[in-house]
Amino acid sequence: MKIAADHFPSTKIIATGSSTLGASSKFRDPLTGRKIEIWLTPMNSIDLTDFGRVDLDRRLLRGGLPPFFLAAEYPERDFQEWMDAYWAKDIQELFRLERRHSFARFAELLFSQSGGIFEATRFSKPCEVSRTTISNYLAVLEATFVVHIIRPFSTRRATEIVAAPKVYGFDSGFVCHYKGWETLRPEDKGVLWEHYVLNEIHARLQRRDVQTWRDKQHHEIDFILQKSPRQVEAIECKWSADQFDPGNLRIFRGLHPLGMNFVVASDVDESYRKDYGDMQVNFVSLEGLISALKK
DSSP, X not given: OHHHHHHOTTSOOOOOOOTTTTTOHHHHGGGTTSOOOOOOOSOOHHHHHXXXXXXXXXXXXXXXXXXXXXXXXXXXXXXXHHHHHIIIIXXXXXXXXXXXXXXXXXXXXXXXXXXXXXXXXXXXXXXTSOHHHHHHHHHXXXXXXXXXXXXXXXXXXXXXXXXXXXXXXXXXXXXXXXXXXXXXXGGGHHHHHHHHHHHHHHHHHOOOOOEEEEBTTOOEEEEEEESSSSOEEEEEEESSGGGOOTHHHHHHHHHOOOSOEXXXXXXXXXXXXXXXXXXXXXXXXXXXXXXXXXX
16 A cells, blocks of 8 residues: 555545454554544444444434344344454464453353443453453454443543543444344433444544543443643433433533533434523434534
């Protein structure tokens, strides 16, 4: 590709590859300043329309890999085959990992606990490796875009959590597979909706700098996007808008007053605003959230 770019500078080249393509220094260095990377995530809301299957429950359960989403039957075996190919093609080519069983077990546990707080020591015993090895495994999974580490936002206040991140699996279908969910109950959809919202932000904004917020009293905001050093957008994900309680957001805005507040819910069609005292909250659809964040 470097030779082609040197000899034909006016010709545009599209190169697609696995998750490790961007992780390879051989790919990064020779084309510095002459390439644009586009992150191809699992299917987003626009893709559902393009595929003619705007079935959100199906998307949450099967995930966003097109063959899995479109299969006539639930593709249970395909999830394991995908993970086997991931180990063979993505991991062994770039990373010096030898204990396949331990790595696979760690990935399985992360998917089954996706969206939760990550503590490396909790995984050492079931994976039969050291805490340091667990941290290395996590770095590999993040580098290959199989998990997303959502790190805490803080301004180093004494009450804020600054170390423990949340970890999300890259695709809701794998989350359901490793949780053993073949049908979705109403209580399952909330955590999967968080995954879908995160995927939409990644796909439509091409941003990986999403953060979360928690304090030591267990108040929490799902996602934070920093607009400037002092201004941050707060995003709460709710399957239904009437599930929203402003308490956590009020505490957060007491510490970080500048920025917009969003509640993104699956049952909101047209955006509207509600005032909670002097705090304004925008209730938006997924498309409404992306439009507002792009502005």
